[in-house]
Amino acid sequence: xxxxxxxxxxxxxxxxxxxxxxxxxxxxxxxxxxxxxxxxxxxxxxxxxxxxxxxxxxxxxxxxxxxxxxxxxxxxxxxxxxxxxxxxxxxxxxxxxxxxxxxxxxxxxxxxxxxxxxxxxxxxxxxxxxxxxxxxxxxxxxxxxxxxxxxxxxxxxxxxxxxxxxxxxxxxxxxxxxxxxxxxxxxxxxxxxxxxxxxxxxxxxxxxxxxxxxxxxxxxxxxxxxxxxxxxxxxxxxxxxxxxxxxxxxxxxxxxxxxxxxxxxxxxxxxxxxxxxxxxxxxxxxxxxxxxxxxxxxxxxxxxxxxxxxxxxxxxxxxxxxxxxxxxxxxxxxxxxxxxxxxxxxxxxxxxxxxxxxxxxxxxxxxxxxxxxxxxxxxxxxxxxxxxxxxxxxxxxxxxxxxxxxxxxxxxxxxxxxxxxxxxxxxxxxxxxxxxxxxxxxxxxxxxxxxxxxxxxxxxxxxxxxxxxxxxxxxxxxxxxxxxx
Numbered sequence: 001x002x003x004x005x006x007x008x009x010x011x012x013x014x015x016x017x018x019x020x021x022x023x024x025x026x027x028x029x030x031x032x033x034x035x036x037x038x039x040x041x042x043x044x045x046x047x048x049x050x051x052x053x054x055x056x057x058x059x060x061x062x063x064x065x066x067x068x069x070x071x072x073x074x075x076x077x078x079x080x081x082x083x084x085x086x087x088x089x090x091x092x093x094x095x096x097x098x099x100x101x102x103x104x105x106x107x108x109x110x111x112x113x114x115x116x117x118x119x120x121x122x123x124x125x126x127x128x129x130x131x132x133x134x135x136x137x138x139x140x141x142x143x144x145x146x147x148x149x150x151x152x153x154x155x156x157x158x159x160x161x162x163x164x165x166x167x168x169x170x171x172x173x174x175x176x177x178x179x180x181x182x183x184x185x186x187x188x189x190x191x192x193x194x195x196x197x198x199x200x201x202x203x204x205x206x207x208x209x210x211x212x213x214x215x216x217x218x219x220x221x222x223x224x225x226x227x228x229x230x231x232x233x234x235x236x237x238x239x240x241x242x243x244x245x246x247x248x249x250x251x252x253x254x255x256x257x258x259x260x261x262x263x264x265x266x267x268x269x270x271x272x273x274x275x276x277x278x279x280x281x282x283x284x285x286x287x288x289x290x291x292x293x294x295x296x297x298x299x300x301x302x303x304x305x306x307x308x309x310x311x312x313x314x315x316x317x318x319x320x321x322x323x324x325x326x327x328x329x330x331x332x333x334x335x336x337x338x339x340x341x342x343x344x345x346x347x348x349x350x351x352x353x354x355x356x357x358x359x360x361x362x363x364x365x366x367x368x369x370x371x372x373x374x375x376x377x378x379x380x381x382x383x384x385x386x387x388x389x390x391x392x393x394x395x396x397x398x399x400x401x402x403x404x405x406x407x408x409x410x411x412x413x414x415x416x417x418x419x420x421x422x423x424x425x426x427x428x429x430x431x432x433x434x435x436x437x438x439x440x441x442x443x444x445x446x447x448x449x450x451x452x453x454x455x456x457x458x459x460x461x462x463x464x465x466x467x468x469x470x471x472x473x474x475x476x477x478x479x480x481x482x483x484x485x
Contacts, residue, residue, distance in 0.1 A: 016203035017196070024192040028185060035181045039172075043149060047138070047170045050093055051151050055166065057087050063158055071157045073099050076164050077106045084108045096167040097155070102126050105164060121165065125152055129165065147172040217249055281451065285388055286322035289359035293318050296361055318359055325381055349374045349383070349417050353410050356387040364403070365391065369410040376417050376484040382458050389451040390421040390478050397425030397476060415484050422477040428470040436468070455480075 061083050062071050069075040076097055080087075088095045088108035095108040102121035128137040129152050136153035149170040154162040297315045302308065350369050357367055391406060398404040407422045428436060437456045459466045464482035 010207075012207040013203045016206070017199060020192075020196055020199040024188075024195070027192075028188060031184060031188065032181070035184075043170070043172045044138075047149055047151055047168065050091055050170070051153065051166075051168055054087060054091050054093065054095060054168065055153070055155065057090070058155060058166070061087070062155075071163065073105075073163045080106055094169050096169070098165040098167060100162060100165065102165070121152065121167070126165075129153065135162075217245060281454075283326055285385070285392070285451075286325045288392075289388075290319055290322045292361065293322075293359060314358075321355070321384075322359065325384065343379050343381070344377050345380060346375060346377055347380055347383075349376050349378070349419075350410050352378075352380060352383050353387050353408065353419065356384040357391065357408060359388070360391060360395075362395075362404070362406075365406045365408065367408050367410075371410075371412055374410060374412045374417055374484075376482070378462065378482065386455050386458055386480060387419065387421075389455050390419075390480075393451055393478075394421050394423035394425065394476075397423050399426060412484075416481050417484055419480040419482075420477055422475060424475040427472040427474060427476055428468065429472070433470070437466070 058080075061067060062079065067079055069079045071079070076099075080097065084095055084097070084106055085108050097105045097107070098121055099105055102123070102125075104119045125137055125139060129135055134153075136151065139150045139152070141148055141150075149172065151168045151170065152165055155164045155166050157163050293315055297311075300311075305311070350371065350373060353369075354367060357365060387408070391408065394406045395404065398406075402424065405424045407420075409418075409420045409422075411418045411420075437452050456466050459480055459482060462482050464480065466478065466480050468476055468478045470476040
């Protein structure tokens with residue numbers, strides 16, 4: 001798992017070094033195994049050669065002119081009384097001669113005692129010598145950490161009749177071979193150290209070369225952005241696999257460019273649709289109070305009323321205010337700006353909220369404030385839009401069989417202005433709480449569901465927040481919090 005987290009270049013580098021190390025270990029093991037095989041072959045062939053030479057020497061003594069004894073088993077100790085030691089010294093090997101029953105006749109070992117185990121040959125060895133085609137046997141055993149070979153074979157007379165058994169104890173001395181093996185391993189170690197250093201350099205350069213093209217592709221992929229023009233990759237002299245990858249990347253870039261153009265066109269069309277819906281909704285908002293104002297003026301108009309001029313002036317101001325709002329929406333739409341464009345100004349929030357409520361002549365709308373004057377920087381038109389939309393939403397939330405009651409409150413807490421609009425409507429269901437500020441969402445049969453979404457956008461533009469508290473069948477309170485500056 002940890003290896004997968006490494007980069008491709010690092011993994012290639014590590015694998016190449018491991019291959020070099022593994023190959024060096026394998027060759028060392030092969031060398032050691034070869035040494036063991038050669039060691040066995042060397043000692044076997046050496047013992048065979050010494051056995052052959054000694055038997056030839058013994059045969060010359062038996063058949064020589066200086067031998068005055070009859071060549072029989074019983075005379076073997078007399079024949080080799082002095083010669084056996086000389087033969088052993090010449091060939092640097094101990095020699096033991098046994099009769100055909102396995103009893104010791106004579107040995108070249110000067111301090112041999114009569115009670116030692118070499119006095120007789122085991123019956124198994126005698127059977128092996130007698131039953132094999134070569135009439136010979138080699139016994140191999142380990143004593144005190146040293147390996148011994150002991151060969152047994154017949155000595156024959158001139159007529160090739162067996163007259164005795166010769167035994168040659170042989171110690172496998174590996175000092176020379178071990179020295180040669182150590183020299184070989186030392187030289188092999190130096191050679192592989194040099195090869196390892198070269199492999200590190202080659203692996204570094206090779207991994208860098210292999211991953212260079214991949215790094216280029218990776219960097220290009222990391223810089224891909226849908227909103228800008230992405231460059232194609234041009235890589236020269238690369239492998240067919242990398243070339244295929246580059247071709248696929250360039251093809252993807254071309255398709256991405258086409259998709260970006262289609263997406264931009266679709267977004268522009270969608271933006272126009274949304275803007276058209278917003279404009280229609282925002283123009284509809286002031287038209288409703290304007291119609292109510294005109295109807296109310298028409299119903300209450302009395303030329304004989306002494307305060308008629310004052311009332312006409314109030315109605316006129318209300319109409320002009322709503323007409324200005326519509327004019328600002330139209331101007332913003334025509335200039336592809338926000339609707340309407342923000343014009344921050346220092347104003348008294350209490351007075352502006354009262355002014356926004358003047359278009360609603362219903363007697364169930366109440367206004368309260370903990371201060372006469374709350375100064376803040378805000379766009380006059382957008383503040384009116386916030387209040388108008390919230391009050392209108394509250395009116396529509398109250399069912400016809402209930403006496404409506406809407407309370408609008410403005411207060412100041414520290415550096416923030418808090419505007420609350422409470423109603424005694426049906427409340428907001430659990431399913432609709434998360435959707436209430438989504439564009440196009442509405443629970444009414446009329447309207448496009450953009451009012452609360454617009455209020456939220458306006459409030460958040462001024463780094464403010466909007467939330468609500470609701471209780472089923474008892475009403476809802478919307479809470480708008482905006483900084484004073």
